[in-house]
Each structure stands twice: as structure tokens, then as C-alpha cells.
Amino acid sequence: MKVLPLIFAAMVFLLYLIYERVSLNRLRNAIPLRISVTGTRGKSSVVRMIASVLREDGRKVIAKTTGSQARLVLPDAHEVEVTRRGVTSIIEQKRLLKTAAKIKADCLVAEIMSLHPENHYVESQQMLLPHIVVITNVREDHTEAMGKTKEAIAAVLSLDIPAKAKVFVPEKENRPLFETAVKEAAGELIVVPEEAAISLLRQAPDLHRKEFRSNLDLVYGLGQHLHIDPNVILNGIRRARHDIGKFAIWKYRSPDAKKTFYLVNGFAANDPESTWQLLAKVKAILPPAGGQLIGLLNLRADRGDRTKQWLEFLRRSSLDDFSRIYVVGAHAQIFRRKLKTASLLKSQLPQAIMKTLLAELEDQSVIFGCGNIKGAGELLVDHWNKIGATYEL
Numbered sequence: 001m002k003v004l005p006l007i008f009a010a011m012v013f014l015l016y017l018i019y020e021r022v023s024l025n026r027l028r029n030a031i032p033l034r035i036s037v038t039g040t041r042g043k044s045s046v047v048r049m050i051a052s053v054l055r056e057d058g059r060k061v062i063a064k065t066t067g068s069q070a071r072l073v074l075p076d077a078h079e080v081e082v083t084r085r086g087v088t089s090i091i092e093q094k095r096l097l098k099t100a101a102k103i104k105a106d107c108l109v110a111e112i113m114s115l116h117p118e119n120h121y122v123e124s125q126q127m128l129l130p131h132i133v134v135i136t137n138v139r140e141d142h143t144e145a146m147g148k149t150k151e152a153i154a155a156v157l158s159l160d161i162p163a164k165a166k167v168f169v170p171e172k173e174n175r176p177l178f179e180t181a182v183k184e185a186a187g188e189l190i191v192v193p194e195e196a197a198i199s200l201l202r203q204a205p206d207l208h209r210k211e212f213r214s215n216l217d218l219v220y221g222l223g224q225h226l227h228i229d230p231n232v233i234l235n236g237i238r239r240a241r242h243d244i245g246k247f248a249i250w251k252y253r254s255p256d257a258k259k260t261f262y263l264v265n266g267f268a269a270n271d272p273e274s275t276w277q278l279l280a281k282v283k284a285i286l287p288p289a290g291g292q293l294i295g296l297l298n299l300r301a302d303r304g305d306r307t308k309q310w311l312e313f314l315r316r317s318s319l320d321d322f323s324r325i326y327v328v329g330a331h332a333q334i335f336r337r338k339l340k341t342a343s344l345l346k347s348q349l350p351q352a353i354m355k356t357l358l359a360e361l362e363d364q365s366v367i368f369g370c371g372n373i374k375g376a377g378e379l380l381v382d383h384w385n386k387i388g389a390t391y392e393l
Contacts, residue, residue: 024094028129030101031108033059035222036128038112038120038160039136039173040153041274042215043067044243046136049211049219051109052077053236057228059106064096066113067268069243072096075105077241090114090123097127112160115145120159129162134218135169135178141271144305154178161185168192168222170214192221200234207237209285209393210247212277244268244381245373247278249285250388259363262286262391263384267298267369267377270306272313275370279321282368285393291364292323294357297342298369298377301330310371314339322368328353328376348376350383 028034035050037043044067051063051073063073070082070092082092090113100108110128114120124130138154146156158181161167165187169178174191182189194213197220201208207216216237223233245268252261264282269275299307307330314325315338327335328345336344345353353376357367369377 027097027101031105033107034128034130035109035132036112036124036130037134038157040139040141042136043111046215046218047109047111048242049237049240052240053223053233054107056232056236061107062100062105063109065111067245090119093123093127115142117156117159120156124160125162130165133161133165133167137173139271139273166190168218170217192217196221203234249391250384251391252388254358262366263388264368265381267373291362293366295322295325296367296369297325297327297371299329299331300372300374307331311335311338350380
């Protein structure tokens with residue numbers, strides 16, 4: 001007799017799975033074009049630019065980002081915060097499909113939010129089933145969940161490629177793993193060449209300072225594939241709104257007007273490789289100055305693997321780029337003990353941090369925020385936006 005309740009429970013669960021599959025199929029079929037963006041860095045920016053280009057082309061688009069700020073971008077470009085109760089879950093993507101189907105969206109653009117391999121598979125191949133997958137890059141980050149090498153991370157990202165999908169990847173980031181995954185999925189691999197967006201940059205050279213070239217190449221390559229006019233693509237990229245993690249620079253005069261500082265938001269670059277690429281961009285943008293270039297490294301309690309990665313990187317690097325490294329946030333005291341050249345900031349309050357830096361740094365110094373946007377990084381960016389004047393890129 002004890003077997004009967006188990007059989008009944010199994011039947012109920014099976015019926016539930018069938019219902020879920022039918023429900024998801026119905027929602028997906030109501031959305032003519034589904035695009036997902038995966039990779040290590042730049043996903044949110046690429047999602048926002050693609051959605052803006054599609055809107056500019058007259059399409060009804062809904063987009064979702066999960067980077068520095070989880071946001072739902074509606075067809076009129078109005079943004080709604082993604083409310084979360086408890087642990088972040090890929091079930092959010094099912095709600096996204098429901099919303100897109102309800103408003104009869106022509107296009108859905110979603111940032112892949114998974115870290116662990118099994119979630120990547122379920123999110124992309126069981127839930128979203130995108131027609132187009134855009135891979136931004138492969139960097140060493142989230143190593144505890146995705147693996148410690150680029151090849152291991154690429155293998156996880158390849159799980160985001162469902163059957164018959166078209167996959168866009170920058171030429172520099174393409175690798176055999178992606179080619180194999182696309183072939184097994186009977187899809188199409190579209191390798192976007194470097195300088196694919198060169199015609200846009202000739203029209204709008206300022207974009208090179210504001211955006212990473214590979215991101216522009218991807219958005220332009222996708223736009224061309226969708227037969228969107230180049231001028232429409234350019235206007236869409238220009239009108240894209242970005243979140244708090246977007247690269248920005250502010251010029252700030254100290255209260256006594258004796259010192260000028262340049263404040264750089266590079267917090268969302270996260271991993272050292274991406275950060276150093278952004279640092280090179282900053283050096284090319286800012287005028288030569290006699291002040292110091294200061295690294296302000298913000299650490300997160302829930303990103304211990306990233307803290308370890310930064311520690312190992314700074315230990316083996318010459319640190320010639322920075323006059324000094326300040327460290328703030330979780331793990332900061334341990335980090336300081338292991339890296340004697342780092343200076344510890346005890347307070348996470350932006351006013352207290354700035355007070356310390358203003359007292360210790362020279363005129364014309366550049367304060368380059370890096371590591372993580374969450375916590376002190378987010379507070380600092382908000383503070384810098386209030387006290388500084390936007391430095392036009």
C-alpha cells in the first residue's frame with residue numbers, strides 16, 4: 001500500500017513537467033525573435049545596445065539585464081527593477097517569457113544569468129531557446145563555478161547554444177569548443193571580424209572611447225545580419241542607456257579648489273584582464289598629468305574566488321601602472337596582510353574614502369575604481385556622480 005502514494009506523486013510530478021513544457025513552448029512561440037547574450041564581460045552593455053538598435057528599427061522589444069543592476073527594459077525604453085525575493089534564480093527567465101508574450105513583443109533580448117554549468121543548460125536549452133546567441137568574450141572569472149581556465153569557461157558557455165541557433169562570436173574570442181558545439185547543435189557560427197564596425201567609427205569616432213570595439217563589432221554584425229540600415233544601428237547604439245556599471249569618468253575639484261582629480265568607474269570590469277584593457281583606454285583618453293594613477297580595489301564577500309584572483313595577479317605584476325593600490329570591502333584586511341604594498345581603507349562610506357584620498361594624493365591624480373561594483377563600488381559611483389562633472393569621452 002505504501003507504493004501507491006509514491007506512484008501517485010510520480011504521476012503528479014510527470015504531469016507538472018508536461019504542463020511546464022507545453023506552457024514554455026506556448027510562450028516562446030509567441031515571441032518571433034529571441035536573442036540571448038552570454039560571455040564573461042560586457043553582457044549588459046551588449047544587451048542594451050542590441051535592444052536599442054532593434055527599437056530604433058521599429059520593433060517592439062523587451063530586454064533583461066542581470067549585471068550591475070537587474071533591470072527589465074520595456075518597449076518604450078522605460079526600465080523596471082527586477083524584484084527578487086530570496087535567492088536569485090533562473091526562474092526569472094520564465095517570468096520574462098511571460099511578460100514578453102503578454103505584451104506581444106516582436107523581440108526578446110536576454111542576458112544569460114547562470115554561473116553553474118547545469119543552470120546554463122537549463123536556462124538556455126530548456127527555457128529561453130534563443131534563435132540567436134551572442135558570445136561577448138571568455139575571461140577568467142567566476143572560477144569556482146565555471147572552471148579555472150579559459151577552456152573550461154568556454155565549455156560552460158557552449159552550453160548556452162541550443163539546437164539550430166545562430167551564434168555570433170568575435171573573431172578573437174572564437175575557439176574550437178564553440179565550433180564543435182555549434183556543429184553538434186546543427187546551428188550556424190557567425191565569426192564577427194575585428195573592425196566590423198569600422199564604418200560606424202568613421203562616422204562617430206567618439207564611440208571608440210565610450211565602448212569596447214569588440215562589443216561594437218558584435219552589435220553591428222548582428223544588425224547587418226538582421227538587415228538593419230547602418231544609420232539605424234548607429235542611432236540605436238547612441239541612444240542606448242546603460243546601468244551604473246558603465247565605464248565613466250568624472251572631473252572633481254577639491255573643496256579648497258587646490259586639487260583636481262579624475263574619478264574612473266571601472267568597478268564592473270571585475271577580472272584583471274578586463275580591467276587592464278579598460279585601464280589602457282583610460283590612459284588614452286585622459287590628458288597627460290603630473291599626478292598619480294591610483295587603483296581603488298573594492299572586494300565582495302561573496303566573490304572569494306575573485307579576491308584570490310586579484311591577489312595572485314597583483315603579486316605577480318610589477319604594478320608599474322599604479323602609484324598605489326587602495327583596498328576596501330570584504331577581505332580587505334586579509335588582502336592587505338598578504339599584499340604589503342596595498343593601503344587599507346577601513347570605511348566603506350564614500351565620503352570617508354574620499355576624505356582619505358584627498359588628503360594623501362597629489363593634484364591631477366586619477367582614481368581608478370576596480371574589482372567589484374557591489375557594495376562600496378556602487379556607493380562611490382553614486383557619490384562621484386553627485387560631486388564630479390562628467391568628463392566627456
